[in-house]
Structures are given as C-alpha cells and as structure tokens.
Amino acid sequence: MGWVSGKLDTIELSPKLMGSHEEKKADPSEELPDEWWHKVYAAVVLTTIVVITLLWSFSRYFSG
Amino acid sequence: MRFLDWAVVVAYLVYVIWDGIRMTKHSGSAEGYFLANRSLPWWAVGLSVMATQMSAITLVGATGQAYTDGMRFVQFYYGLPIAMVILCITLVPFFYRANVFTAYEYLEKRFDAKTRTLTSFFFLISRGLGVGVVIAAPSVILSIVLGWSEIATIFAMGISTTIYTMIGGVQAVTWTDVKQMVVIFFGLSVVMFVIISQFPTGVSVSDGLHLAGSLGKLETLDFSFDLTEKYTIWSGVFAALFLFLSYFGCDQSQVQRFLTARSVSEGRTSLLMSAFLKIPMQFFILLIGIMVFVFYQFVTPPMVFNPIESAKAENTAQYQSLQTTFNAAHETREQAAVAFIADKSEPNRAAYVAADSAFNEARKSAVNYVKATSNPSFNDVNYVFPSFVTTYMPMGVIGLIIAAIFAAAMSSVSAELNALATATTIDFYRRHFNPNGTDREFVRFGRIATFFWGIFACIVAIYATNLGSLIEVVNTFGSFFYGSLLGVFVLAIGVKRARSRGAFFGLLFGMASVWIASRYTDIEFLWFNVVGCVVTVVAGYLISLTVRDTEQLREVE
Missing domain, CATH: 1.10.287 (Helix Hairpins)
Structure with missing residues (x-):
C-alpha cells in the first residue's frame, strides 16, 4: 500500500473517486439506504425543534 | 476530602490507566493504533465524541455559569444538531471512503501538499496550546480543592493520560472515554439527587424552579439580535453552527473519532447520537447549577467562592x-x-x-x-461547583465528583493528544520524512509524538496557570483558525472551481479577516467563525479564478 497519496488528476467531487486505489471498499450490507437517512435527518431536525420548544415552555412555566 | 474520597479518586486513576494500557494488543499496526482498524461500534464512538467535547472546564464552568447567569448558555448548543446533519451528509462519507487518517490528508487529494501541510500545522499549533489550557483550567481549581500544588495536579492529569494514550492508541482513548462518560454522569446524577434531598422541608423541586424562574435564571431563548451578545438564539443557531461544523468536521480530534467507526452508517450514527443527546445533556448540567443556586437560597453561600x-x-x-x-x-x-x-x-x-x-x-x-x-x-464562577461539592456532599460522593472532573479533563486530553500524534505522524513524518516506512515505524513514531505532545501540554499548562492572558491568546487563536479551516473544506467539497492557490491564500485571508474583526469590532467570538469561513470561501474562489487550468476544468465538465 502506497503511503503517500498522489493528488487526483481531476477534481470531480464524487467521494467514489477520492483516494483512487486507496478507496475503502465498504460492505454494501453495512450501509443503510439514503431514504432511511433522510428520515433520520428529518427526525433530528424535528426533535431539535421539539426540544427547544419544550425548553422554552419550561422557562415560561416557571417564570410566569 | 476523607479516606474514602481519596480511595475513589485513586481507584479511578488506577483503573483508567490500566484499562487504557490493556488496549496495547489492538495497536500493532498504524491503522490499528490510529484508527482502531475502523472497527468500533457507533455507541462507543458517539460517547467518545461527546466525552472529547466535554472538558472539565465545560463541566465545572457550566454549573458555575448556571448559578450566576442562569441557563442562557444552553442556546450555544442549538446549532449542534443541524451541524451534525450537515456533516453526516457531506464530510463523513467523504473522509470515510477516502480512507484517510487525518482530515488534512484529504486536502492534499483535493488541492496539494502545501495546503495540507499548512492546515495541519495550524491544527498542531492551536490544538497543542489548547490541550495545555484544557489541563491547566481544572488543575488550578483542583489544586485548591485538593490542597495539591498546581504542578502536581497538572502532572497527575497530564502524565496519566499521556501514558495510556501513548501505549494504547485510539482504542485506549475511545474505550476509556466510554467509561469516563459513565463516571461523569453517574457522579452528576448522584449530586443532583443529594442536592434535592438537602432542600429544606417543605421546599420542592418545583418551588426551587419557581424561585430561579422568577429571577430569569431559566431563560433558554433570547431572541435579541445583538452581535456583541454571547448567547442568543441567533448566535447559537448560526454562529455556533459554523463553529460546530468546523470543530466536528475539520478538527482532527473529532474527525478521528468517527473515522474509527465500522462503516459510514456507524460513523453517521455516532455523530447523530450527539445531535439527539447534547442539548438535553447540557440542560441537565446547567440544571445542577440551578439546583445549587436554589440550595443556597436557604444556606448562606460563601461570599467569595475561591x-x-x-x-x-x-x-x-x-x-x-x-x-x-x-x-x-x-x-x-x-x-x-x-x-x-x-x-x-x-x-x-x-x-x-x-x-x-x-x-x-x-x-x-x-x-x-x-x-x-x-x-x-x-x-470565581468556576469555583462555585467544586466549593459546593467539597462543603456539602457526603463522604465518597466528593471523591466521585473529583474523579468525574478528572474524567472530563482526561477524556478531552487523551483524544487531543491522540489527534496531535496522528497529524504529526501522518501529515509530517510519513508525508515528508519517511514515505516508505513500515507500520512498526509509524506506530513507534506515533507513541513518541504522543509523549512529546503530552509533555508539551503539561509545560504549556504550567505557564497557562500563571499567565491568564495566555488562555485568551489560545482561545482567540483557535477562533481565528476554526472558521477559516471550515472555509477551506467548503472550497474543497462545495466549490468545483476552487484550486490549491485559492485554498492556501483563502485560508490566510480568512485568518487575517478574523484578526481584523477581533481588533476593530466588538462582535462576540462565535461570529468570528462566520467571518473566517465566508472570507476564506470568497477570497479562495476569487483567487482560484486567476488560476489558468482550463484543461482541468474541461475534464470536470
């Protein structure tokens, strides 16, 4: 394995082209599909909004 | 501190060093020593990410800050979940599939060796000084609480962490982080329980919260748009977003955490763990400070906590x-x-x-x-919590909390030493001095680098305890660097036309712009990250336009 990675000839942004011969071959069975991740990201955003709203309600309740 | 407390602290230190050292068997190869053979489960990586971010001064300072200033500080974390989602979509798959050891290694693939070396160099300087401050801040407090000299506290914390990090590598860092998080949250939960149990008869938690709330100490949303105000929803959602993107996505001490995960999915999940847990966790820590405040409504507090x-x-x-x-x-x-x-x-x-x-x-x-x-x-804000613990906590619990403060400091220091050693070995030793070296040579050099940075951090910590301004210098230097570093990665991943010259000089322009902003405006440091990132991207893009590489462009298009 070559320790020094050569600069890529192109600047294509796809991660698949990064690292050329060194690219890690991820086992597809380990990776979850994009659709699933989109739902997770939506859940993170929604949960954050809910948590901030709960914190706001908490401060309003005890300040009032 | 009585015998049982000392026993708890000593047992913690001995256990954590032993636990770290026994990871040696997993660290024979460079990939094993620096990346745990990319084999760690998401929950361990996730806890390590959170442990690395939470230093002792975060723990002690946040409780003290809640006591004096209320819960406004929680707003600082509102941008974190969004930052994690952005990183999961962008940088995590890039870094993981590029099979890199360091974040800066990727910049050579995208730009050139010069850009990689410059960013890695700035990381080493800022993080090397920063880890000294991470040791120094709690050492000053613990030396007063424990009655030790500052130097003894610095070396107890710094050397013990250096030993297990040096020997066990990233495996030791991650698995000790997991146990340290358990110690921290078990300790804090016990403190919360004991504080509430010490409220006077007839005073409930709800009563206490009404007292704090009536004084405005439970405010968790400040909508005022003021760039000179440190904690508002705008600084949390926008300015801190840039800081978190840079810290979790471009700082080697955090990037190295998720690079040890088994897959891209596990790396993403480990970051999203913080996205879900960080705000409630910080709320809990601040709530302890509020409960200390309520306790002191009925017991005379020290007039001065130091x-x-x-x-x-x-x-x-x-x-x-x-x-x-x-x-x-x-x-x-x-x-x-x-x-x-x-x-x-x-x-x-x-x-x-x-x-x-x-x-x-x-x-x-x-x-x-x-x-x-x-x-x-x-x-004396940072003395509120240790002073309360040592005065009012029962025997054994004091030792547990001192161990938790040690754990918070050591979990950050170990990850940072490990990251410093990795960047030194991979970005400098392997890249410039020994490109054809063997695994054994890289692991040996990594151990020497860990030892060097550990001693360097202890020396910086000794000076930092005497020179208050050094802490400011380090923090300011860090904020100069973070936004601009993020700008370089935005250029690398998001701007096709960006070229190495643009990235290199864009970084320098970004840092210069932050210096100007800090010198000639009153804006709070969180906004420096926005300034640095925007200037780096704009300057980097414009400079890239001066590079004539039409052949390369055609290839892309």
Whole structure:
C-alpha cells in the first residue's frame, strides 16, 4: 500500500473517486439506504425543534 | 476530602490507566493504533465524541455559569444538531471512503501538499496550546480543592493520560472515554439527587424552579439580535453552527473519532447520537447549577467562592464589614424566598426579586474588593461547583465528583493528544520524512509524538496557570483558525472551481479577516467563525479564478 497519496488528476467531487486505489471498499450490507437517512435527518431536525420548544415552555412555566 | 474520597479518586486513576494500557494488543499496526482498524461500534464512538467535547472546564464552568447567569448558555448548543446533519451528509462519507487518517490528508487529494501541510500545522499549533489550557483550567481549581500544588495536579492529569494514550492508541482513548462518560454522569446524577434531598422541608423541586424562574435564571431563548451578545438564539443557531461544523468536521480530534467507526452508517450514527443527546445533556448540567443556586437560597453561600482569595482578604476590617452586609442580605432573601414559596403572589415575587438584587450587590462589592486589593482579573464562577461539592456532599460522593472532573479533563486530553500524534505522524513524518516506512515505524513514531505532545501540554499548562492572558491568546487563536479551516473544506467539497492557490491564500485571508474583526469590532467570538469561513470561501474562489487550468476544468465538465 502506497503511503503517500498522489493528488487526483481531476477534481470531480464524487467521494467514489477520492483516494483512487486507496478507496475503502465498504460492505454494501453495512450501509443503510439514503431514504432511511433522510428520515433520520428529518427526525433530528424535528426533535431539535421539539426540544427547544419544550425548553422554552419550561422557562415560561416557571417564570410566569 | 476523607479516606474514602481519596480511595475513589485513586481507584479511578488506577483503573483508567490500566484499562487504557490493556488496549496495547489492538495497536500493532498504524491503522490499528490510529484508527482502531475502523472497527468500533457507533455507541462507543458517539460517547467518545461527546466525552472529547466535554472538558472539565465545560463541566465545572457550566454549573458555575448556571448559578450566576442562569441557563442562557444552553442556546450555544442549538446549532449542534443541524451541524451534525450537515456533516453526516457531506464530510463523513467523504473522509470515510477516502480512507484517510487525518482530515488534512484529504486536502492534499483535493488541492496539494502545501495546503495540507499548512492546515495541519495550524491544527498542531492551536490544538497543542489548547490541550495545555484544557489541563491547566481544572488543575488550578483542583489544586485548591485538593490542597495539591498546581504542578502536581497538572502532572497527575497530564502524565496519566499521556501514558495510556501513548501505549494504547485510539482504542485506549475511545474505550476509556466510554467509561469516563459513565463516571461523569453517574457522579452528576448522584449530586443532583443529594442536592434535592438537602432542600429544606417543605421546599420542592418545583418551588426551587419557581424561585430561579422568577429571577430569569431559566431563560433558554433570547431572541435579541445583538452581535456583541454571547448567547442568543441567533448566535447559537448560526454562529455556533459554523463553529460546530468546523470543530466536528475539520478538527482532527473529532474527525478521528468517527473515522474509527465500522462503516459510514456507524460513523453517521455516532455523530447523530450527539445531535439527539447534547442539548438535553447540557440542560441537565446547567440544571445542577440551578439546583445549587436554589440550595443556597436557604444556606448562606460563601461570599467569595475561591478559598485562596477569600483567605487572603478575610482578616481585613473592610472584608468583615462586607461579610456582615452579605449575611444580612442573604437572610432577607431567604425570608423573601420562603414567603414567595408559601404564596406565589406578585408582591411576594417583587419582594424576592428586590432581595436578590440587594444580595447580588453585596456579593458584587466583595468581588470588587478582591479585584481591587488582590487580583484585578478575579472571577470565581468556576469555583462555585467544586466549593459546593467539597462543603456539602457526603463522604465518597466528593471523591466521585473529583474523579468525574478528572474524567472530563482526561477524556478531552487523551483524544487531543491522540489527534496531535496522528497529524504529526501522518501529515509530517510519513508525508515528508519517511514515505516508505513500515507500520512498526509509524506506530513507534506515533507513541513518541504522543509523549512529546503530552509533555508539551503539561509545560504549556504550567505557564497557562500563571499567565491568564495566555488562555485568551489560545482561545482567540483557535477562533481565528476554526472558521477559516471550515472555509477551506467548503472550497474543497462545495466549490468545483476552487484550486490549491485559492485554498492556501483563502485560508490566510480568512485568518487575517478574523484578526481584523477581533481588533476593530466588538462582535462576540462565535461570529468570528462566520467571518473566517465566508472570507476564506470568497477570497479562495476569487483567487482560484486567476488560476489558468482550463484543461482541468474541461475534464470536470
């Protein structure tokens, strides 16, 4: 394995082209599909909004 | 501190060093030593990410800050979940599939060796000094609490962490982080339980929260748009977003955490763990500070929490006079608090607020007296929690909390030493001096680099405890770097036309712009990250346009 990675000839942004011969071959069975991740990201955003709203309600309740 | 407390602290230190050292068997190869063979489960990586971010001063400072200033600090974390989602979509798959050891290694693939070396160099300088401050800040507090010299505390923390990090590599860092998080949260949960159990009869948690709430200490949303205000929803959601993107996505001490995960999915999940847990976790830590505040409504608090400064001043006539006024103000406030709990009417609330205001004036007079007579930069916020724990916690719990403070410091320091060693080995030694070296040589050099950075951090910590301004310099330098570093990665991943010259000079322009902003404006440091990132991207893009590489462009298009 070559320790020094050569600069890529192109600047294509796809991660698949990064690292050329060194690219890690991820086992597809380990990776979850994009659709699933989109739902997770939506859940993170929604949960954050809910948590901030709960914190706001908490401060309003005890300040009032 | 009694025998049982010392036993808990010593048992913690011995266990954590032993636990770290026994990871040696997993660290024979460079990939094993620096990346744990990319084999770690998401929950361990996720806990390590959180442990690395939470230093001792975060733990001690946040509780003290809640005591004095309320829960406004929680807004700082509102941008974190969004940052994690952005990183999961962008940088995590890029770094993971590129099979890199360091974030900066990727910049050579995208730009050139010069850009990689420059960013890695800035990382080493800022993080190398920063880890010294991470050791120094709790060492000053613990030396006073434990009665040790500062140097002894620095070396107890710094050397023990260096030993297991040096020997066990990233495996040791991650698995000790997991146990350290358990120690921290078990300790904090016990403290919360003990504080509440020590409330006077008839005072419930709800009563305590009403007391704190009536003084505005439970405010968790400030909508005022003021760039000179540190904690508002805007600084949390926008400015801190840039800081978190840079810290979790471009700082090797965090990037290295998720690079050890088994797959892209596990790396993403480990970051999203923080996205879900960080705000509630920080709320819990701040709530402990609020509960300490409620406790001190019914028990006279120290007028000055730093026992050394208090001891210096307490024999003077003026300080004793201030103490008398302070005690009277506390008594009035306590009576007003009891009346407010019994009847939460508006007049009782107004009387309580007025009594608290008088109490704060009395304390402010004492603080000003210490500033005028002893220490002009005196600030005892960080002593509130340790002072409370050592005075009012039962035997054994004191040791547990001291162990938790050690754990918080060591979990950050170990990850940072490991990241410094990795960047030194991969970005400098392997890249410039020994490209054809063997695994054994890289692991050996990594261990030497860990040892070097550990000693360097201890030396910086010794000086940082004496030179308060050094802490400011390090923090300011870090904020110069973070936004600009993020700008370089935005250029690398998001701007096709960006070229190495643009990235290199864009970084320098970004850092210069932050320096100008810090020198000639009053904006809070969180906004420096926005300034640095935007200037780096714009300057980098414009400079890239001056590069004539039409052939390359055609290839892309």
